[in-house]
Amino acid sequence: MSATATLELDYTPQCVPPISNEPDPTAENYLNHSHTWLSWLLTVDHKRIGIMYLVAVTTFFVFGGLAAMLVRINLLTPTGAILELDQYNKAFTAHGTIMLFLFLIPVVPGVLGNFFVPIMIGAKDMAFPKLNLASFYVYAFGAVFFIVALLTGGLDTGWTFYPPYSSKYSHTNVLLAGTGVFILGFSSILTGLNIIATVHKMRCPGMSWGRMPLFVWAMYATSVIQVLATPVLAITVTMLAVERIFGVGIFDPTLQGDPILFQHMFWYYSHPAVYIMLLPGMGVINEVLTCFSRKNIFGYAAVAWSTIGIAVVGYLVWGHHMFLSGQGVYLGMLFSILTMLVAVPSAIKVFNWTATLYGGTLTFQAPMLYALGFIALFTIGGLTGIYLGVMGTDIHLHDTYFVIAHFHFTMVGGMMFGWQAGLHFWWPKMTGKMYSDFWSRLAAVTTLVGFSLTFLPQFVLGFSGMPRRYPYYPPEFQMFNILSTAGASIQGIGYLMPVFYLTASLFFGKNAGPNPWRATGLEWQTASPPPMHNFDELPHVTCGPYEYALPSSFQLVEASHNPDHPGGDHPHLVTAGDPHGRH
Amino acid sequence: MAATNSTHDGAAPIVAHHFNNILQQQSSVRFGMWLFLATEVLFFGGVFCAYTVYRRWFPLDFEAASTALNPMIAGINSFLLLTSSFTATLAIRAAYTGNQGRLKAMLAATIVLGVAFLGFKSFEYYQDFEEGLVPSAQVANPDPLHHHARGMDSQFAHNLQHVLEHKKYYKDGAHLEDVNLDRCRLFFVFYYGMTGLHVIHMIVGIGLFIWQYILASRGFFVPKERFVYVEVLALYWHFVELVWIFLLPLLYMTGHHSFSDL
Numbered sequence: 145m146s147a148t149a150t151l152e153l154d155y156t157p158q159c160v161p162p163i164s165n166e167p168d169p170t171a172e173n174y175l176n177h178s179h180t181w182l183s184w185l186l187t188v189d190h191k192r193i194g195i196m197y198l199v200a201v202t203t204f205f206v207f208g209g210l211a212a213m214l215v216r217i218n219l220l221t222p223t224g225a226i227l228e229l230d231q232y233n234k235a236f237t238a239h240g241t242i243m244l245f246l247f248l249i250p251v252v253p254g255v256l257g258n259f260f261v262p263i264m265i266g267a268k269d270m271a272f273p274k275l276n277l278a279s280f281y282v283y284a285f286g287a288v289f290f291i292v293a294l295l296t297g298g299l300d301t302g303w304t305f306y307p308p309y310s311s312k313y314s315h316t317n318v319l320l321a322g323t324g325v326f327i328l329g330f331s332s333i334l335t336g337l338n339i340i341a342t343v344h345k346m347r348c349p350g351m352s353w354g355r356m357p358l359f360v361w362a363m364y365a366t367s368v369i370q371v372l373a374t375p376v377l378a379i380t381v382t383m384l385a386v387e388r389i390f391g392v393g394i395f396d397p398t399l400q401g402d403p404i405l406f407q408h409m410f411w412y413y414s415h416p417a418v419y420i421m422l423l424p425g426m427g428v429i430n431e432v433l434t435c436f437s438r439k440n441i442f443g444y445a446a447v448a449w450s451t452i453g454i455a456v457v458g459y460l461v462w463g464h465h466m467f468l469s470g471q472g473v474y475l476g477m478l479f480s481i482l483t484m485l486v487a488v489p490s491a492i493k494v495f496n497w498t499a500t501l502y503g504g505t506l507t508f509q510a511p512m513l514y515a516l517g518f519i520a521l522f523t524i525g526g527l528t529g530i531y532l533g534v535m536g537t538d539i540h541l542h543d544t545y546f547v548i549a550h551f552h553f554t555m556v557g558g559m560m561f562g563w564q565a566g567l568h569f570w571w572p573k574m575t576g577k578m579y580s581d582f583w584s585r586l587a588a589v590t591t592l593v594g595f596s597l598t599f600l601p602q603f604v605l606g607f608s609g610m611p612r613r614y615p616y617y618p619p620e621f622q623m624f625n626i627l628s629t630a631g632a633s634i635q636g637i638g639y640l641m642p643v644f645y646l647t648a649s650l651f652f653g654k655n656a657g658p659n660p661w662r663a664t665g666l667e668w669q670t671a672s673p674p675p676m677h678n679f680d681e682l683p684h685v686t687c688g689p690y691e692y693a694l695p696s697s698f699q700l701v702e703a704s705h706n707p708d709h710p711g712g713d714h715p716h717l718v719t720a721g722d723p724h725g726r727h
Numbered sequence: 728m729a730a731t732n733s734t735h736d737g738a739a740p741i742v743a744h745h746f747n748n749i750l751q752q753q754s755s756v757r758f759g760m761w762l763f764l765a766t767e768v769l770f771f772g773g774v775f776c777a778y779t780v781y782r783r784w785f786p787l788d789f790e791a792a793s794t795a796l797n798p799m800i801a802g803i804n805s806f807l808l809l810t811s812s813f814t815a816t817l818a819i820r821a822a823y824t825g826n827q828g829r830l831k832a833m834l835a836a837t838i839v840l841g842v843a844f845l846g847f848k849s850f851e852y853y854q855d856f857e858e859g860l861v862p863s864a865q866v867a868n869p870d871p872l873h874h875h876a877r878g879m880d881s882q883f884a885h886n887l888q889h890v891l892e893h894k895k896y897y898k899d900g901a902h903l904e905d906v907n908l909d910r911c912r913l914f915f916v917f918y919y920g921m922t923g924l925h926v927i928h929m930i931v932g933i934g935l936f937i938w939q940y941i942l943a944s945r946g947f948f949v950p951k952e953r954f955v956y957v958e959v960l961a962l963y964w965h966f967v968e969l970v971w972i973f974l975l976p977l978l979y980m981t982g983h984h985s986f987s988d989l
Contacts, residue, residue: 269745271755337762345755346745375766379773383920392862392916394777399864400910405780409773682747 160436160507166657169576173673188273191674193280194259195574200284201251202643208242209636211235216598216629222622224615232615233300234316240303241321242294245328246287248559249417252424253335253370254283256566257363259574261339263667263674264357266348266683271341279334286327293320302613304410307395307403311387319388322381329374329381332420336370339363350685357665357689358441361448362427365455369416369423373459377413380406404470411462419458421555423451425562426493426522429515432565433497435663436512437504440690443496450489450496457485467535468542476535483533490526494519509661510584514565517592521557525550528603543613546606549599557595564591564642571646572656576672579649583641591638597631664691741950753955760959764966767928771970774924778917778977785913791906792914793982795860795890800851801979804844805971811840812968815936815961822954830948830957834940837964841933848926859886862912862919883915884908918978925974928967935960 174191184192214235218227227235262270270276293299299321301310310318343364347356383394384406393399395406434441441447463471463479497519506512528550531537541547568588572578601624610617617625659668666689670679746752782789818833855861865882887908939960947953 267745271745272759273743273745275759333766337759337766340762341755341759345751345758371762371766372769375770376773379770383774383777386916386920390862390916391864392912394913394916400785400907400913402780405777409777677745 160438160509160661164654164657166655166660168655169671169673171671171675173576173671173675175575175673177676186277188269188277189676190258190262190270190273190276191574191678193276194255194257196280197250197254197258197283200280200287201247201254204242204246204287205251205639208239208247209639211239211242213632213636215239216632218615219617219625220622220629222617222619227615229615230300233302233613234294234298236613237299237302238294241290241299244303244417244421245325246290248421248555249328249332250283250335251563252428252559252566253332253339253363253366253420254280256359256428256563256570257335257339257366257424260570260667261342261360261363262346263670263678264360264665264689265343265346265351266666266679266685267342267346268677268679269346270338271346272338275334276338279331279338282327282334283331286324286329286331289320289324289327293317293324296320304414305381305384306410307384307387307406310384311396319385322385322388326378326381326385329378332370333374336367336374339367340371343367348683348685350683351666354444355685355688358430358444358447358451359424359427361451362423362430365451366420366423366427369420369455369458373413373416373420376409377417380409380413404466407466407469408462408471411465412459415462415465416455416458418551418555419454421559422562423454425518425559425566426451428562428566428569429497429518431663431665432511432515432569433500434690434692435569435661436509436515437501437506438692439500439504440688440693441496442499442502443492444688444690446492447496450492453489453492454486457482457489461486461533464533464538467538480533480535484530486533487526487530490522494523494526508585509568509581510579510588511565511569511661513585513588513592514561514568517588517595518558518561518565521553521561521592521595525553525557528553541606543611544606545602545610545612548612549602549606552599552602557599561591564588567642567646569661570667571649572660573667573672573674575650575653576656577649577653578656578660579653580645583645587638587641587645590641591635594631594634594636594638598628598635599631601625601627601631665689741952749952753952756955756959757962760962764962767966771921771924774917774921775973775977778921781913781917782977782981785907785910787905788907788910789914790982791891791903791908792887792911792918793978793980794894794984795858795887796918796979796982797851797854798979798984800847801975804847805975807840807844807847808968808971811837811844812961812965814840815964819954819958819961822948822957823951825949825951827943827946827948831940831943834936834943834957838933838936838940841929841936845926845929845933848922858890859883860890860915862915864912881909881912883912887911921974921978925967925970928970932960932964932967935963 174189184196187193214227215232218225218232218235224232258270258276262268294317297317299318300316301314301318305318305322305325310322343356343360386392387394387396387401391399393401395401395403397403430441430447461479461483463475464483467476467480508516528546532541532547532550568579568584605621605624605628606612608621610621656672658670658672660672661668666683666685667674669683742749742752746755814833814836818830818837821827821830821833859882862883863881888903891903939957942948948957
């Protein structure tokens with residue numbers, strides 16, 4: 145530890161340093177230890193599986209985005225610009241189902257969760273590596289059903305599969321798509337199960353629950369929802385399939401069934417599912433904000449427990465989707481009150497993030513821009529959710545574009561921005577390469593502008609009474625629809641840009657080095673890209689994940705890369721998060 | 728733990744590469760199975776929930792429909808399944824103590840009892856099929872002149888009425904006239920759906936027991952640390968049995984049965 149002994153304790157907060165070119169990583173890592181196709185397709189390494197998820201979900205995002213553009217272009221004129229009526233139904237159903245089931249649910253758990261949860265808790269791999277690979281293939285298998293269903297005639301039920309749209313009155317591929325949902329559900333369950341078991345059983349010495357990064361807390365809460373809610377969706381679509389195949393009436397009122405029961409069971413999954421989509425994004429924000437404001441998170445315990453709070457209360461609010469579909473008024477009141485409760489942990493998070501920023505030494509690289517966008521957009525999305533959770537206003541706003549705008553503000557403004565923040569934050573760790581600073585910042589700003597232009601007008605449209613899922617609308621709504629479509633185009637450019645500059649970074653990017661952001665998390669204490677088993681030796685953790693206020697963690701990492709310093713000694717490894725190098 | 732980290736034939740290591748020691752691995756495996764069972768509870772929970780809703784709405788119809796089932800076979804099957812759970816537990820003990828012969832015997836007993844359950848179950852399905860208790864919407868008699876007085880026209884309702892009259896459903900105060908026989912279809916949807924799901928889970932379980940029997944024959948369980956795999960499979964098996972414990976009263980004991988009908 146001679147290198148650490150000479151360090152001066154300097155408590156001045158340090159900015160994230162400018163990006164410099166680090167020497168080529170010489171050691172064997174998870175990317176270069178073998179190059180064959182089979183070594184990727186049959187890998188049980190959580191990092192490679194994460195990369196495979198990255199490729200898959202990005203592809204589906206592109207298709208879901210194209211379907212969205214079809215919908216937006218069609219809405220340019222009051223009588224539908226390009227699509228027939230049934231084509232329009234299929235386009236918005238394709239957009240909804242692809243984005244939700246194939247993109248939003250697996251994206252952060254599959255990519256960042258898979259890649260970083262084991263590294264962040266100091267484990268060599270997930271608790272069940274083979275199951276992890278299986279869950280990827282189950283995802284791929286379910287996706288095949290979905291793609292076939294969408295390509296051979298499409299699906300026109302909306303993403304909610306409400307009977308009788310999905311049972312008696314649908315002549316599209318409900319069965320195929322339902323099978324796809326069933327299979328994708330199991331992929332989601334297996335990923336969640338794996339992450340829970342990993343967090344419980346695989347933490348390295350010293351990694352107590354109170355020292356886990358908040359991203360891991362978020363992934364844990366997400367996984368609990370995945371494990372406890374998804375089976376209900378699976379059994380619900382099974383019953384729907386039984387109804388369609390055998391012509392019996394589980395949900396069909398003319399055969400003594402009850403369509404409201406389907407809605408209850410569907411939302412019992414699908415409301416918690418929006419927290420499957422949102423919580424991981426919130427988790428990413430904690431990591432990014434602390435790093436780029438060089439401060440510890442404000443109120444670690446409050447943020448951690450608010451994550452659990454959202455997961456728990458999220459189970460008790462599904463009825464707010466059904467205020468107008470025949471459930472009892474008093475039940476509706478109860479659900480309305482419980483819905484208000486979700487605002488409490490959500491607000492705790494936003495206030496804590498704001499307090500974390502307060503007095504920090506902020507720098508505005510791409511991850512930080514996305515994270516700040518998240519906070520702004522999620523706040524709008526969350527507050528408009530309260531309008532919809534109150535029964536009185538919901539009667540006016542139900543099934544209008546107000547709902548669409550609210551949902552996209554939380555899902556795109558929340559999860560998509562959280563995902564982009566996380567991807568940009570950890571890209572140097574995943575690939576060892578740094579992307580273009582200029583283009584990434586431009587993409588973040590473009591996405592934010594495009595997003596706001598797309599969905600702010602939809603609040604006005606919805607409040608004025610334009611219903612969702614209608615291809616036609618009165619001519620006086622046209623201006624807002626044109627604004628929205630223009631915004632969607634800008635947003636599309638904002639999403640395409642990362643595809644190009646991130647890919648380019650693989651070939652032309654500077655070497656990022658192990659810790660380009662000078663972050664304190666355990667994942668930054670190993671090489672970029674990480675070695676096969678993540679760490680060269682078992683890490684021992686001695687303090688929390690966000691110790692940015694302590695002096696010289698920056699200098700310590702510098703010292704450990706001093707060529708005079710023999711490579712066998714890794715002070716940063718054994719004392720992750722402890723800049724003093726104490727044992 | 729390095730000393731124990733090899734089998735007698737030097738094949739796969741006992742502790743996988745990503746675990747630090749055998750205890751961590753064992754507790755992870757156990758924890759994973761409990762989590763999986765939690766998802767299973769929710770999976771079956773959905774269909775139990777739907778059953779409960781309709782049972783509460785249509786109690787008389789569910790009672791009548793349940794009467795048409797055969798509680799005798801269900802009783803025998805309960806005995807078989809509970810016994811197989813017992814032998815599965817003995818298999819854990821045998822693996823834990825390293826008694827390979829007893830382990831194989833107990834695994835085989837579990838398989839045999841499970842297969843016997845499936846045999847009786849198939850016979851029961853066959854009987855139901857012979858009695859025409861299939862919840863289809865097929866129309867029995869399209870000729871309006873031959874309609875039953877109460878307007879029953881589905882083949883299913885016709886068959887169910889026949890079975891219930893044969894079982895003298897009305898003899899202890901119940902009235903067939905109060906029952907909407909078409910609505911009893913709903914009960915049979917749940918009967919086939921729930922027992923079908925249970926049977927699928929049993930087939931998977933028996934398959935896994937056969938696989939473990941093969942592993943046991945090859946000496947996989949000679950290192951005693953591997954008893955945990957028998958343990959988690961037995962956990963799954965107990966769960967499947969537990970589902971049956973709920974199915975038995977919900978499906979079979981809802982109706983009016985008498986010894987003379989058995």
